[in-house]
Amino acid sequence: xxxxxxxxxxxxxxxxxxxxxxCVYETRDTTYYLFxxxxxxxxxxxxxxxxxxxxEQNEISGRYSWNFQKSTSSxxxxxxxxxxxxxxxxxxxxSHQGGSEKLVFGKGTKLTVNP
Amino acid sequence: NAGVMxxxxxxxxxxxxxxxxxxxxxxxxxxxxxxxxxxxxGLKFMVYLQKENIIDxxxxxxxxxxxxxxxxxxxxxxxxxxxxxDSAAYFCASSPxxxxxxxxxxxxxxxxx
Numbered sequence: 001x002x003x004x005x006x007x008x009x010x011x012x013x014x015x016x017x018x019x020x021x022x023c024v025y026e027t028r029d030t031t032y033y034l035f036x037x038x039x040x041x042x043x044x045x046x047x048x049x050x051x052x053x054x055x056e057q058n059e060i061s062g063r064y065s066w067n068f069q070k071s072t073s074s075x076x077x078x079x080x081x082x083x084x085x086x087x088x089x090x091x092x093x094x095s096h097q098g099g100s101e102k103l104v105f106g107k108g109t110k111l112t113v114n115p
Numbered sequence: 116n117a118g119v120m121x122x123x124x125x126x127x128x129x130x131x132x133x134x135x136x137x138x139x140x141x142x143x144x145x146x147x148x149x150x151x152x153x154x155x156x157g158l159k160f161m162v163y164l165q166k167e168n169i170i171d172x173x174x175x176x177x178x179x180x181x182x183x184x185x186x187x188x189x190x191x192x193x194x195x196x197x198x199x200x201d202s203a204a205y206f207c208a209s210s211p212x213x214x215x216x217x218x219x220x221x222x223x224x225x226x227x228x
Contacts, residue, residue: 035216045158045206045219091157102148102160102171103208103217 002027004094006106013082014114021077021109023092029053034068034075035093035103045091051075082113117142119209119220120189127226134194134201136223140209147190148217149182152204164190197227 003026013019025034036048049059051068059066063080079086089110093103120139128134140147149161160174164184175182179197184190194201204224208217 037219043204043224044221045208047216047218050216101210102163102174103150103158104160105150105157107157 121220138207
């Protein structure tokens with residue numbers, strides 16, 4: 001069975017602080033994908049990143065970076081120099097290659113960035 | 116290129132009525148997924164469809180819920196005889212095919228009175 005755990009329910013930081021959102025996953029598949037989505041207060045879901053299980057290179061996109069470590073089954077997300085607009089709920093998700101490729105989501109981490 | 120469209124954005128129904136939620140995938144996308152987000156919970160997969168076919172409905176409640184994606188027109192998620200526990204945000208996502216990211220619509224917030 002597949003499972004995603006986001007142990008941090010809520011995080012509150014002050015603007016310009018760095019913040020890391022943790023994501024730990026469980027799967028028996030050898031080939032799978034990991035995702036991060038952002039859900040701002042307006043409610044829509046915004047795709048941030050998809051990572052293939054064979055690609056363990058870390059990725060950086062502006063102030064966002066992702067650290068994928070298969071050895072610890074983790075796919076953590078760091079926001080550098082956080083801004084108020086980063087306030088949102090962030091979801092980590094997992095799908096396996098083949099089959100229906102449905103996404104299995106964690107319960108999300110609510111990030112509040114205070115001015 | 117318009118994104119995934121869902122309507123209505125908000126839907127209010129009384130217990131026992133029917134709810135119909137519509138989803139138009141992004142242009143060129145032939146795969147549609149429905150997810151439900153209950154209050155204080157993450158998103159849960161409901162059903163995966165391709166044109167005229169249900170591929171995986173393992174997340175659909177056994178009764179009252181059905182989904183379709185006809186050859187022409189939007190995908191429809193139908194909930195018959197709604198109950199208060201059906202109140203949730205229902206999200207549709209689409210992708211162009213296998214091994215691609217899913218793009219989500221803005222969701223339909225269903226409230227059952």
